[in-house]
Amino acid sequence: MRSARVLSLFAMLAILVGACAGGQPTGGGAASPSTAKAVPGGAVTFALEDDPIDFDPLRSRAFIDRNVHYQIYDSIVRIDSSGKIVPWLAEKWEVAPDGKTITFTLRKDVTYHDGSVFDAESVKWNIERYIKTQGSARSGELASVDTVQVVDASTVKFNLKAPFAPLLANLVDRAGMMVSRKAFEAATSPDDFTRKAFKAGTGPFMLTEAVKNDHITLEKNPSWWGKDKDGSALPYLDKITIKPITDSSVRTTNVRTGDAHVANSIAPKDVAGVKTESGLVYQEKPAFGFNSLIPNRKPGFVFNEARYIRAVSMAIDRKEILDKVYFGIGVVGYGTIAPSHFAYDPSFKPFEKPDPEGAKRLVQEVGKGPLQFEVLVAAGDALLLQRAQLIQAQLLKADIKMDIVQLQFAEILKLQNDHTFKGLTDIGWSGRIDPDGNTYDHVYSGRPFNDSAYSNKDVDKFLDEQRATSDQEKRKAALRAAEKIYAVDDPARIWYRFVVAQLLTVAKFKGLEPYPDQIIRFQYGWLQK
Amino acid sequence: MTQYILRRLLLMVPVAFLVTVIVFTLIRLSPGDPVLVFAGEERDPEALDALRHQYGLDQPMPVQFVVWLEHAVQGDLGRSLRTRQPVLEAITERLPKTIELGGTAILISITVALVVGTAAALNRNSALDLFATGFTLAGVSLPNFYLGIILILLFALALRIFPPGGYADFASEPFDNLKRLVLPAVTLATASLAVNMRQVRSSLLDVLSQEYLRTARAKGLGERAVIVGHAMKNGLIPVVTIFGLQVGAILDGAIITETIFFWPGVGRLAVDSISGRDYPVVQAIVLMSALSFMVSTLAVDILYAWLDPRISYTRRAT
Numbered sequence: 001m002r003s004a005r006v007l008s009l010f011a012m013l014a015i016l017v018g019a020c021a022g023g024q025p026t027g028g029g030a031a032s033p034s035t036a037k038a039v040p041g042g043a044v045t046f047a048l049e050d051d052p053i054d055f056d057p058l059r060s061r062a063f064i065d066r067n068v069h070y071q072i073y074d075s076i077v078r079i080d081s082s083g084k085i086v087p088w089l090a091e092k093w094e095v096a097p098d099g100k101t102i103t104f105t106l107r108k109d110v111t112y113h114d115g116s117v118f119d120a121e122s123v124k125w126n127i128e129r130y131i132k133t134q135g136s137a138r139s140g141e142l143a144s145v146d147t148v149q150v151v152d153a154s155t156v157k158f159n160l161k162a163p164f165a166p167l168l169a170n171l172v173d174r175a176g177m178m179v180s181r182k183a184f185e186a187a188t189s190p191d192d193f194t195r196k197a198f199k200a201g202t203g204p205f206m207l208t209e210a211v212k213n214d215h216i217t218l219e220k221n222p223s224w225w226g227k228d229k230d231g232s233a234l235p236y237l238d239k240i241t242i243k244p245i246t247d248s249s250v251r252t253t254n255v256r257t258g259d260a261h262v263a264n265s266i267a268p269k270d271v272a273g274v275k276t277e278s279g280l281v282y283q284e285k286p287a288f289g290f291n292s293l294i295p296n297r298k299p300g301f302v303f304n305e306a307r308y309i310r311a312v313s314m315a316i317d318r319k320e321i322l323d324k325v326y327f328g329i330g331v332v333g334y335g336t337i338a339p340s341h342f343a344y345d346p347s348f349k350p351f352e353k354p355d356p357e358g359a360k361r362l363v364q365e366v367g368k369g370p371l372q373f374e375v376l377v378a379a380g381d382a383l384l385l386q387r388a389q390l391i392q393a394q395l396l397k398a399d400i401k402m403d404i405v406q407l408q409f410a411e412i413l414k415l416q417n418d419h420t421f422k423g424l425t426d427i428g429w430s431g432r433i434d435p436d437g438n439t440y441d442h443v444y445s446g447r448p449f450n451d452s453a454y455s456n457k458d459v460d461k462f463l464d465e466q467r468a469t470s471d472q473e474k475r476k477a478a479l480r481a482a483e484k485i486y487a488v489d490d491p492a493r494i495w496y497r498f499v500v501a502q503l504l505t506v507a508k509f510k511g512l513e514p515y516p517d518q519i520i521r522f523q524y525g526w527l528q529k
Numbered sequence: 530m531t532q533y534i535l536r537r538l539l540l541m542v543p544v545a546f547l548v549t550v551i552v553f554t555l556i557r558l559s560p561g562d563p564v565l566v567f568a569g570e571e572r573d574p575e576a577l578d579a580l581r582h583q584y585g586l587d588q589p590m591p592v593q594f595v596v597w598l599e600h601a602v603q604g605d606l607g608r609s610l611r612t613r614q615p616v617l618e619a620i621t622e623r624l625p626k627t628i629e630l631g632g633t634a635i636l637i638s639i640t641v642a643l644v645v646g647t648a649a650a651l652n653r654n655s656a657l658d659l660f661a662t663g664f665t666l667a668g669v670s671l672p673n674f675y676l677g678i679i680l681i682l683l684f685a686l687a688l689r690i691f692p693p694g695g696y697a698d699f700a701s702e703p704f705d706n707l708k709r710l711v712l713p714a715v716t717l718a719t720a721s722l723a724v725n726m727r728q729v730r731s732s733l734l735d736v737l738s739q740e741y742l743r744t745a746r747a748k749g750l751g752e753r754a755v756i757v758g759h760a761m762k763n764g765l766i767p768v769v770t771i772f773g774l775q776v777g778a779i780l781d782g783a784i785i786t787e788t789i790f791f792w793p794g795v796g797r798l799a800v801d802s803i804s805g806r807d808y809p810v811v812q813a814i815v816l817m818s819a820l821s822f823m824v825s826t827l828a829v830d831i832l833y834a835w836l837d838p839r840i841s842y843t844r845r846a847t
Contacts, residue, residue, distance in 0.1 A: 061569040135579040191613035214793035410561025448572035
């Protein structure tokens with residue numbers, strides 16, 4: 001008996017220690033006013049794919065958190081549903097001709113949920129907090145900001161160290177979100193604030209309750225400044241309950257049974273089903289995120305040879321991956337600039353048709369015998385394994401042998417960050433509003449997400465150039481020139497797909513549309529009586 | 530007896546310590562970097578180093594252990610690396626929910642196992658026995674995650690009798706709470722039910738062939754008294770062992786079921802913490818799980834003495 005007890009204790013330990021993580025960032029949906037007559041009132045339940053971690057934008061590192069942030073905080077600027085930057089807390093802004101200052105004119109009718117006033121002082125305090133707090137997750141996005149200057153109560157000036165075109169796009173998201181100083185200082189500690197940021201924003205909804213792994217309650221902000229096109233006050237809804245449901249079939253089932261009204265991450269295999277089901281409305285739109293195979297280009301590893309990366313890029317059939325693994329959900333991709341980005345070039349299709357023969361020739365040209373390597377796949381997710389197996393089969397047509405090795409997500413992340421993985425990894429990217437956010441940190445020499453340890457002087461030069469000019473056309477040209485190098489001529493990775501923003505609602509929940517950042521704009525949603 | 534219990538309780542301290550050391554080491558030896566995991570898509574190296582320092586992860590492992598232990602013996606289990614929630618709060622907030630789910634599952638499992646298992650033993654090779662044995666086999670063979678999803682599709686989507694998971698507070702919405710409890714509890718009960726039913730059936734069959742039952746019948750006792758008073762009391766001793774271990778294992782069984790039905794219990798916390806390498810939370814959960822095992826085995830041993838007067842803990846075995 002005793003040995004049985006000891007055994008079961010060890011079995012328990014083994015289960016606990018051996019459980020694993022999986023996955024990669026996936027997506028959301030979004031919204032704006034619709035044509036039918038909206039009615040105020042009602043409560044909805046939002047089935048979210050995971051539990052948000054940090055309500056404080058300063059600390060937030062997870063994509064999932066933004067699903068709540070966008071409801072409770074306003075940013076200095078925002079994007080519309082096409083991805084264009086539009087006025088938000090700032091009514092307008094002006095970039096100095098030398099690109100080194102941006103002056104924002106702020107709305108005067110904005111108060112925080114706790115009653116304190118939003119003004120230029122408030123912007124200064126928030127931006128300085130994001131920059132100066134140790135361990136801030138926002139300091140990188142605001143690295144170009146030297147000082148923030150209060151001109152008057154509704155005018156604030158950002159003085160930059162050097163011109164930095166992507167700054168405005170960064171201010172759309174968490175780096176531009178305004179938090180009530182009073183609410184922050186009333187919390188017992190920053191650790192507690194990030195878990196209970198109650199009534200701390202100016203957004204259309206107020207966070208009033210947060211029970212980990214169970215639910216989050218958002219209540220209507222009755223004095224929000226936003227109006228619909230008829231001049232009626234937004235938001236319409238009285239209450240949103242957010243429930244974290246990690247299993248994708250269960251999440252979808254909750255919308256199908258009406259227990260939840262909306263979800264923004266639907267497994268590709270379930271999409272065809274929900275599209276035809278009456279009582280449900282499914283919408284999607286190209287998003288900013290991408291999927292890529294990441295080779296380790298460090299000396300001593302197989303993919304130190306750039307021609308091998310190109311051979312893999314030539315041999316895979318992106319359309320087949322999209323159709324068979326993702327059931328057609330998404331867009332075939334070859335680089336980092338996504339369809340919703342201003343710099344996207346729809347004619348950029350360097351590997352449109354798979355070319356196994358060409359890949360064979362490239363491998364022969366290197367002259368070191370057949371190409372064989374391993375790919376690391378996060379254990380515990382069927383889709384990731386299917387994807388790897390399909391790619392494996394495609395590569396075999398070019399006589400390239402890829403071995404699949406399943407590891408825990410945390411382990412792959414570590415190997416990738418240390419540049420010690422042997423062949424390829426495949427961890428997705430949720431995407432950024434400005435193409436710079438999708439590119440710079442991923443391919444510029446020595447940057448944090450440059451997991452392939454890629455370095456190309458021309459790429460670095462083009463990417464620096466596009467940061468320093470606010471001329472859209474010049475930026476576009478520089479970004480595209482860089483993309484041609486890091487995706488084709490001297491490849492950093494093998495990009496193969498762009499993700500989509502999804503939105504599944506019950507039919508009576510109206511007014512929403514997907515946004516390319518995958519986040520739902522609940523202020524436009526209303527329930528048909 | 531009191532002395533025995535005290536001695537057993539005292540012995541739990543070194544065992545708990547050992548478990549702590551093992552878990553502390555194992556979770557840190559398992560590859561991965563907690564800071565990198567929760568850094569997500571914000572991987573600024575300076576900020577990450579600041580976090581590592583702030584959480585003491587840049588210290589040597591033995592130092593980290595001593596610091597942790599020092600706080601733990603004072604009742605401070607630290608804060609979650611990922612969510613910054615105090616670990617004790619994270620666990621006490623979820624434990625009642627796991628106990629509600631696990632307790633109900635065990636109750637269902639034991640009741641059905643006793644009734645059906647006994648009936649099957651008394652009517653050996655009957656249709657009922659065959660059905661019970663078949664059901665048992667199916668129950669053992671169906672993994673929790675599969676059964677859970679099938680139940681959701683059937684009862685939540687097709688028949689719309691029960692909600693597809695989630696939790697409601699018992700104090701404010703008792704009826705809703707119970708409605709949401711049914712599917713996960715049945716899912717969780719099914720696997721152990723199979724084991725329990727088999728155990729009840731075979732233990733009873735063993736006892737039923739014993740001589741003393743013939744004696745009992747011979748002295749004129751009614752069949753009911755023979756079965757309940759004589760056969761079951763003796764036949765159930767091995768069954769008690771299994772039940773006891775299951776009580777101790779509530780937490781482990783709940784891990785998958787809680788994830789499928791998004792039941793906000795300790796099991797889900799464990800899954801999130803392990804994949805996220807959230808060291809303090811994993812340590813606390815495993816420690817708690819070990820303690821619940823130790824307490825339940827102690828309870829089983831005490832129950833033995835009560836069920837079988839031949840077992841005594843006051844004398845030392847020779």
